[in-house]
Amino acid sequence: MQNVHSVTGPRLPMSRKSLRLSKSRFTAGLQCHRQLWWKVHEPRAPELKPDAGLQAIFDMGNRVGERAREEFPGATLIELDYRRTQAAVEATRKAIEAGAAVILEASFFEDNIFVAVDVLSKEDNGWVVTEVKATTRVKPQHIPDAAVQAHVVERAGLPVTRVELMHLNTKHRHPNQGPLFTRADITPGVTELRDEITNQASAQMRMLEGALPEVEPGAHCNSPYECPFLARCNAPLPDHAIEDLHRISAKKLGELRDEGIETVDQIPSNFPLNGIQERHREAVLRNEMIVVPGLQAALAAYRYPIAMLDFETINPALPVWNGCRPFGKVPVQFSVHTLSEDGTISHDTYLAEGKGDPRPGVAKALVGALDGAATVLAWNASFEKECLGILAESSPDHAPVLLEARDNVEDLLPVVRNHVYHPDFRGSFSIKDVVPALLPDMSYDDLDVSDGQLASAFLERLLCRLEELTPDDRKALPQQLEAYCTHDTAVMVRLFEVLQEAAVA
Numbered sequence: 001m002q003n004v005h006s007v008t009g010p011r012l013p014m015s016r017k018s019l020r021l022s023k024s025r026f027t028a029g030l031q032c033h034r035q036l037w038w039k040v041h042e043p044r045a046p047e048l049k050p051d052a053g054l055q056a057i058f059d060m061g062n063r064v065g066e067r068a069r070e071e072f073p074g075a076t077l078i079e080l081d082y083r084r085t086q087a088a089v090e091a092t093r094k095a096i097e098a099g100a101a102v103i104l105e106a107s108f109f110e111d112n113i114f115v116a117v118d119v120l121s122k123e124d125n126g127w128v129v130t131e132v133k134a135t136t137r138v139k140p141q142h143i144p145d146a147a148v149q150a151h152v153v154e155r156a157g158l159p160v161t162r163v164e165l166m167h168l169n170t171k172h173r174h175p176n177q178g179p180l181f182t183r184a185d186i187t188p189g190v191t192e193l194r195d196e197i198t199n200q201a202s203a204q205m206r207m208l209e210g211a212l213p214e215v216e217p218g219a220h221c222n223s224p225y226e227c228p229f230l231a232r233c234n235a236p237l238p239d240h241a242i243e244d245l246h247r248i249s250a251k252k253l254g255e256l257r258d259e260g261i262e263t264v265d266q267i268p269s270n271f272p273l274n275g276i277q278e279r280h281r282e283a284v285l286r287n288e289m290i291v292v293p294g295l296q297a298a299l300a301a302y303r304y305p306i307a308m309l310d311f312e313t314i315n316p317a318l319p320v321w322n323g324c325r326p327f328g329k330v331p332v333q334f335s336v337h338t339l340s341e342d343g344t345i346s347h348d349t350y351l352a353e354g355k356g357d358p359r360p361g362v363a364k365a366l367v368g369a370l371d372g373a374a375t376v377l378a379w380n381a382s383f384e385k386e387c388l389g390i391l392a393e394s395s396p397d398h399a400p401v402l403l404e405a406r407d408n409v410e411d412l413l414p415v416v417r418n419h420v421y422h423p424d425f426r427g428s429f430s431i432k433d434v435v436p437a438l439l440p441d442m443s444y445d446d447l448d449v450s451d452g453q454l455a456s457a458f459l460e461r462l463l464c465r466l467e468e469l470t471p472d473d474r475k476a477l478p479q480q481l482e483a484y485c486t487h488d489t490a491v492m493v494r495l496f497e498v499l500q501e502a503a504v505a
């Protein structure tokens with residue numbers, strides 16, 4: 001919970017009557033009063049408009065919520081229109097009076113807080129509040145989320161005997177091995193928060209009646225969720241800020257700040273840094289890429305032909321194909337650029353299509369693409385290894401080749417991390433940070449699809465929910481996704497060349 005340090009500026013004319021909390025506002029207020037203030041007083045702030053990636057997560061949550069309702073056949077569903085919440089509250093009251101035993105989206109408004117309970121079920125001595133989450137486990141932030149609902153239900157006069165979190169079951173395998181959902185009793189955690197909910201709700205209401213509160217930015221800005229207003233509260237960092245140092249500890253960061261040091265080049269040479277951080281400091285001071293001995297030998301260890309491999313995957317919350325679990329990874333696309341010793345390059349790519357299981361097609365095409373490769377090279381190879389294992393499991397005919405490839409995949413990332421530092425890496429060895437520094441002409445910015453999360457969201461729509469796409473998108477998306485995946489391995493080829501040149505320079 002956040003402390004409000006002070007209240008400044010003119011008080012707003014908004015009356016207590018026109019202010020109200022909801023479950024999501026309340027939990028935002030638990031993270032930070034300042035964030036809640038903006039969310040209530042500036043609901044149309046540009047920062048609150050979800051980008052495509054966040055919208056995909058919201059849509060996934062809605063799909064899981066709708067699927068969860070099927071677990072309660074015969075339940076009474078309260079039609080919820082957030083512009084007419086009083087109508088939903090009234091409909092809930094009538095459903096209870098009529099003797100409904102299970103109510104979906106049961107709506108209540110008490111203590112200036114509106115909540116719509118995913119599932120409210122009658123028991124002998126009271127009611128069970130069930131919150132549905134599109135996750136595979138209970139997370140700490142789920143407890144206050146459910147607690148505020150239980151609080152409001154009780155204030156409405158219904159005794160709450162139990163609070164449950166219903167989430168996806170990791171043991172489920174599509175289509176019908178084990179239940180899709182499982183439930184956890186979170187009543188003890190909710191009970192512990194009972195008094196805090198009342199106090200916090202009052203504090204939030206008082207705060208909202210005043211002007212924007214001052215809250216110091218800190219660890220709470222990213223926990224449990226990244227605050228959308230980070231840029232409003234934090235001044236932009238200078239170039240080569242000490243915060244960029246690779247895996248710098250909070251203790252060391254504090255020591256540097258105490259000395260008034262803001263940028264990497266200001267760090268004294270006797271300050272203890274690890275090898276990567278030291279290279280970072282040296283690269284910034286010399287304003288050039290640092291290469292340490294051993295790079296040439298590391299690259300020379302790869303035998304030609306070298307197949308540069310990259311996968312794209314989808315992780316449907318609700319599994320679609322046989323044997324898949326909730327959020328299970330499914331490789332649906334790959335790109336392979338193969339570099340021969342004489343410098344020739346060939347390219348293979350594959351993108352699954354249609355609603356059928358994509359894994360056999362991906363596996364078969366990949367076996368062909370890797371045929372003859374002496375080395376399979378990836379960036380951050382644990383992901384590619386996992387994908388190869390998944391494909392081998394689902395395609396027994398190709399398993400021996402795929403498993404052999406998995407066991408021999410080489411990783412270019414640690415080679416760079418251990419031998420190279422460019423001043424523009426900014427402490428990161430993500431391909432998205434390394435490429436702009438070493439290959440400025442191969443930026444991802446010009447691509448229509450420019451990050452993996454977005455690619456995954458589009459791929460899932462293309463393969464599982466084609467009906468959501470316009471005819472234009474159905475035509476354009478496969479090309480955009482091909483371009484993105486192809487770029488990932490094209491940059492590896494160029495990166496390999498740049499590293500070879502740097503190693504002998």
Ligand code: SF4
Pocket residue numbers: 031032033034035215216217218220221222227228229230231233234
């Ligand atoms: S950036 Fe931090 S301090 Fe500012 S509103 Fe968000 S959580 Fe609060």
